[in-house]
Amino acid sequence: MSTDRDPATILARTGVGADSAYGAVMPPIYTSSTFIHPGLDNKNPYDYARTRCPNRDTLARMLAELEGGAATHVVNSGMAAITLVLHLLKPDDLLLAPYDCYGRAYALMRALAEKxxxxxxxxxxxDTDAMRAALATQKPRMLFVESPSNPVMRVADIPALVPAAKAVGTLVVCDTTFMTPLRLRPLEHGADIALCSTTKYMNGHSDVVGGAVTCADMALWEELDFWANSLGLSADAHSCHMTLRGARTLPLRLAKAEDNAMAVARFLDAHPAVLATHYPGLEDHPHHARAKAQQSGFGAIVSFAVAPESVQKVAEGTRLFALAQSLGGVESLINHPASMTHFAMGPEAQARAGVTRGLLRLSVGIEAAQDLIADLEQALALCCTAA
Incomplete structure (x- = not known):
């Protein structure tokens, strides 16, 4: 869906004034599970809420326009989005995926492959050169890209990978949950599918779970439509309403969180107790130039490593950063990937991915930057004291 509208306008205006019944400014919530047909030869476009519902369609139109895609499936979690896309594959098809992707996605892919x-x-x-070679020789059916990666913040060269994949007929799927379409639009680089967990920045208030799959063309969307409907993956009306409401302020929230993340990353990078800081916005990040070239911002996720024997004191010592799963809300969170989000990978895969015992991931929120830095400073002081 091509558009000349600025993303901020898309987010603020989608669905506004569309209520033909009572003239409500904001779209109402349609909680009905079923819809009346005027007659056998006069079918309502809405039939059953699992198949279609007005709130889901409104959110889907917004997301498709943001991504520059043909159409979007709105589903009930980020993992549902990945599950939906994996149903494009057949038993003999080869999937190439990142060795350091989100832990639950890694576990799902591995389990389905084993079955x-x-x-x-x-x-x-x-490693772009190695990927070009792998694509040329193995000719996979699908390439799954996660960029930046969760939690070590590696950045894939999407503009370089897509042509190499297309040359051998490979579908390219990009998970850009950390970036949102405001910072990275993979369909513009030729990818076939952009997916995200709308739980995170799109909703932005840590009170809804959801996901989205945006397709570059309608044929692919229609193929996925069968699976979304048949597997019951589609999101409910209330979740779609809440996600749409939260998304309206995304440009403001993301800009503030991103500014905070840069300040936090610079603080951590200079702290003597921090062994490594992972944030593509830092000039010495190995993929800084790549991120700068393909993104319009660096996001608000920062990971850092401390000595393994000190990690528990730091994780439990913060006062503003809440120790919790997930990310992308207005509030700041701290996460220990090895025992939380990436536990399902197993120790061997964790070691390969760089998910060490001392690694911590921050979802930087919209609080005052100086307060967040002060919180980390006092938590790291506990770390130094422990040493």
Whole structure:
């Protein structure tokens, strides 16, 4: 869906004034599970809420316009989005995926491959030359890209990977949850599918779970439509309403959180107790130039490492950063990937991915930057005291 509207306008205006019944400014919530047909030869476009519902369609139109895609499926979680896309694969198809992707996605792909749903290989998708060679020789059915990666913040060269994949007929799927379409639009680079967890920045208030799959063309969307409907993956009306409401302020929230993240990253990078800081916005990040070239911002996720024996004191010592799963809300969170989000990978895969015992991931919120830095400073002081 091509558009000349600025993303801020898309987010603020989608669905506004569309209520033909009572003239409500904001779209009402349609909680009905079923819809009346005027007659056998006069079918309502809405039939059953699992198949279609007005709130889901409104959110889907907004997301498709933001991504520059043909159409979007709105589903009930980020994992549902990944599950939906994996149903494009057949038993003999090969999936290439990042060796350091989100832990639950890694576990799902591995489990489905072990059941014979498709063939699977986890690769270093950030080594562009090696990926070009792998694509040319293995000719996979699908390349799954996560950029930046969760939680070590590696950046894949999407503009370089897509042509190499297209040359051998490979579908390219990009998970850009950390970026949102405001910072990275993979369909513009030729990818076939952009997916995200709308739980995170799109909703932005940590009170809804959801996901989205945006397709570059309608044929692909229609193929996925069968699976979304048949598997019951589609999001409910209330979740769609809440996500749409939260998304309206995304440009403001993301800009503030991103500014905070840069300040936090610079603080951590200079702290003696921090062994490594992972944030593509830092000039010495190995993929800084790549991120700068393909993104319009660096996002608000920062990971850092401390000594393994000190990690618990730091994780439990923060006062503003809440120790919790997830990310992308207005509030700041701290996460220990090895024991939380990436536990399902197992120790061997964690070690390969760089998910060490001492690694912590921050979702930087919209609080005052100086307060967030002061919180980390006092928590790291506990770390130094422990040492």
């Amino acid at each position: 014979g749903h498709f063939r699977l290989e986890f690769l270093d998708t950030y």
